[in-house]
Amino acid sequence: MPLNDLPEGCIANALSFTTPQDVGRLSVVSPIFMSAAVSDVVWERFLPRDLESILSTSPDGSRLLASAASKKELYFSLCENPVLVDNGRKSFSLEKKSGKKCCRLSARDLLITWGDAPRYWSWNSDPASRFPEVAELISVCWLEIRAKINTSMLSPTTLHTAYLVLKFSRETYCDGLDDQPVEVAMKLDGEESCTRTVSWNAERRWGQERGDGWLEIELGEFLTKEGKDEELEMRVFDSSSHWKRGLIVEGIEIRPKQGARGAGRSRMHRMEFILGVGMQKPTSF
Numbered sequence: 001m002p003l004n005d006l007p008e009g010c011i012a013n014a015l016s017f018t019t020p021q022d023v024g025r026l027s028v029v030s031p032i033f034m035s036a037a038v039s040d041v042v043w044e045r046f047l048p049r050d051l052e053s054i055l056s057t058s059p060d061g062s063r064l065l066a067s068a069a070s071k072k073e074l075y076f077s078l079c080e081n082p083v084l085v086d087n088g089r090k091s092f093s094l095e096k097k098s099g100k101k102c103c104r105l106s107a108r109d110l111l112i113t114w115g116d117a118p119r120y121w122s123w124n125s126d127p128a129s130r131f132p133e134v135a136e137l138i139s140v141c142w143l144e145i146r147a148k149i150n151t152s153m154l155s156p157t158t159l160h161t162a163y164l165v166l167k168f169s170r171e172t173y174c175d176g177l178d179d180q181p182v183e184v185a186m187k188l189d190g191e192e193s194c195t196r197t198v199s200w201n202a203e204r205r206w207g208q209e210r211g212d213g214w215l216e217i218e219l220g221e222f223l224t225k226e227g228k229d230e231e232l233e234m235r236v237f238d239s240s241s242h243w244k245r246g247l248i249v250e251g252i253e254i255r256p257k258q259g260a261r262g263a264g265r266s267r268m269h270r271m272e273f274i275l276g277v278g279m280q281k282p283t284s285f
Helices: 008-015 020-026 031-036 040-046 051-055 059-067 071-080 200-206 264-275
Strands: 083-085 090-094 101-106 121-124 134-137 143-150 159-168 181-188 194-199 215-223 231-238 247-256
Touching (some): 008 020, 008 040, 020 040, 040 071, 051 083, 059 071, 059 083, 071 090, 101 143, 159 231, 181 215, 194 200, 194 215, 215 231
Antiparallel strands (some): 083 090, 101 247, 159 215
């Protein structure tokens, strides 16, 4: 059967076995793909299965679920506008190319040593932050930040990278945040801790790539497993004898590792099998 004679629903079902990026590319190849590419059948498969339970913890998320005119609109809204969930302690979004989950833990969701002592840390609003509060370091010698998250909040079978999201105060003199080593570590259930050393000063020189007014320090990588919920622990630790001040912490972001190979190619092959057509010859459509 010629491709153009296939029902649109069949094309839409086949597209749902690819990736959002593939759908965007295929929609410009043929009018039949363009029409099928807006189907809810396609975009519902790209949305996380537990999306409703995640967004139900947020008034904004519940409103988005009720107001989105289509699954495609819902998908791109979550890519471009992170939603605060878990009573505002986390933000949730999707990676546009893959539909994988991205999660940012707010500073309030972290365990900051002496974080509740006004002598050492203050909690302020910041117009550049998506959260109501960020943590600003007044002065400490022992700087330690810990965090935990269950991997059920993330996409399965995906290589992730975690980052401390931070910046340095322009109003307060920054001190003790130079070239001394900072220990960052990650650990999954039952596994040995993965530890590396970074420098505050290196991040100040090279960390301006986010484009949202914040810097980031990479804490490490980890792989989530299908059907297995694990606890991920993260730690940032600077025990140098220098007193430190002027650091502003927004939180910790966890997102799919850029450039990691996913299932996109195998999904494309699966679509070719369903349609019975080789996608390497788009001019034949």
